[in-house]
Amino acid sequence: MTSIHEIFFQPSQKMDSIIDESIDLIVTSPPYPMIEMWDGIFSKQNPEIQEFIDKDDGFNAFQLMNKELDKIWDECYRVLKPGGFACINIGDATRTIGKNFRMYTNHSRITEYCEGIGFQSLPVILWRKQTNAPNKFMGSGMLPSGAYVTHEHEYILIFRKGAKKDFLTVEKEQRRKSAYFWEERNVWFSDLWELKGIKQNILDSRSRKRSGAYPFELAFRLINMFSLIGDKVLDPFLGTGTTMLAAMASGRNSAGFEIDENLFDTIYESMINSRENLNARQRSRLTEHQEFIARYRIDKKKEPKYFNENLNVPVMTRQEVALDLMIIDEFVKIDHRKFEVQHSSCPPLSGISF
Numbered sequence: 001m002t003s004i005h006e007i008f009f010q011p012s013q014k015m016d017s018i019i020d021e022s023i024d025l026i027v028t029s030p031p032y033p034m035i036e037m038w039d040g041i042f043s044k045q046n047p048e049i050q051e052f053i054d055k056d057d058g059f060n061a062f063q064l065m066n067k068e069l070d071k072i073w074d075e076c077y078r079v080l081k082p083g084g085f086a087c088i089n090i091g092d093a094t095r096t097i098g099k100n101f102r103m104y105t106n107h108s109r110i111t112e113y114c115e116g117i118g119f120q121s122l123p124v125i126l127w128r129k130q131t132n133a134p135n136k137f138m139g140s141g142m143l144p145s146g147a148y149v150t151h152e153h154e155y156i157l158i159f160r161k162g163a164k165k166d167f168l169t170v171e172k173e174q175r176r177k178s179a180y181f182w183e184e185r186n187v188w189f190s191d192l193w194e195l196k197g198i199k200q201n202i203l204d205s206r207s208r209k210r211s212g213a214y215p216f217e218l219a220f221r222l223i224n225m226f227s228l229i230g231d232k233v234l235d236p237f238l239g240t241g242t243t244m245l246a247a248m249a250s251g252r253n254s255a256g257f258e259i260d261e262n263l264f265d266t267i268y269e270s271m272i273n274s275r276e277n278l279n280a281r282q283r284s285r286l287t288e289h290q291e292f293i294a295r296y297r298i299d300k301k302k303e304p305k306y307f308n309e310n311l312n313v314p315v316m317t318r319q320e321v322a323l324d325l326m327i328i329d330e331f332v333k334i335d336h337r338k339f340e341v342q343h344s345s346c347p348p349l350s351g352i353s354f
């Protein structure tokens with residue numbers, strides 16, 4: 001099979017190149033309102049934002065930054081298919097403006113807006129990024145009452161456009177191919193993810209110093225949890241292209257919008273150099289599954305009930321018997337902004353007898 005991946009270096013407030021109801025899943029992380037590194041990007045989009053910051057008016061700056069994001073959530077709603085999911089990674093911001101330290105609650109502001117335009121909220125994931133940094137305890141130390149709780153988590157907000165999707169008969173086979181393993185479900189569908197953050201350096205000096213990128217694993221899980229092989233995934237804040245890489249690894253199509261054209265080299269370099277790593281992540285799903293089955297046999301002293309012929313492995317449930325893992329055979333650049341990826345099914349690992 002072939003998948004197509006397109007980058008648009010345009011602001012995502014208007015995603016005119018994406019037609020209504022053509023996207024199956026959105027996985028994204030916007031610039032976080034009131035986190036200082038994004039002040040410049042927001043103020044370019046609305047100069048009043050900087051004026052409020054200069055006047056020590058954090059609340060109104062926060063509101064205007066979120067109003068810029070609101071335009072993009074409207075566009076996300078327009079382009080998503082009914083029943084499609086939008087997964088938004090967002091952190092709240094702690095900040096001192098003037099002499100006032102407070103929290104700016106982006107996750108609740110975005111949730112309220114998205115519900116207002118018709119999205120339905122689903123249970124969220126807390127992404128916990130525990131740190132050992134000595135300065136994580138903020139405020140007055142051991143003296144009450146001016147100390148603050150540590151801030152070591154972000155949110156992955158999960159919305160659905162309208163009611164649950166009914167799958168057509170022709171889609172059912174693809175849905176079964178796109179299944180995940182039982183033991184993956186148990187980890188991925190838990191409300192607490194403890195994933196390490198990643199190195200944030202951008203090498204291109206024309207761009208900003210830190211990328212704000214999320215880990216590959218975060219996008220990879222969400223894509224496999226909420227879309228089917230062959231579906232189209234959109235990231236309206238593409239950054240270094242993590243969502244696009246995860247879509248490629250998973251046999252999905254993708255489109256990404258990014259305002260900073262200087263990120264092209266970073267995105268392109270990682271695309272052409274990542275094939276082996278992306279395939280390794282898919283293959284690791286199979287080896288980890290084999291290890292899981294080996295432990296199951298020892299612990300339970302019995303065989304799993306079902307068997308997956310594609311991968312030549314036992315599986316826990318009937319839903320996993322047609323599960324297929326896509327790997328990348330070839331990566332072709334069609335033009336400066338468009339890429340084609342050839343995929344095939346991951347062969348079963350040889351040399352291990354079941």
Ligand SMILES: C[S@@+](CC[C@H](N)C(=O)[O-])C[C@H]1O[C@@H](n2cnc3c(N)ncnc32)[C@H](O)[C@@H]1O
Pocket residue numbers: 010011012013028029030031032041211212213214215236237238239240241242243257258259260
């Ligand atoms: C938090 S970063 C996304 C990082 C990305 N998830 C990754 O893994 O690299 C947000 C990105 O959105 C871009 N951005 C900000 N405002 C934008 C807009 N209106 N339209 C498109 N991109 C925008 C920024 O340049 C930045 O690269």
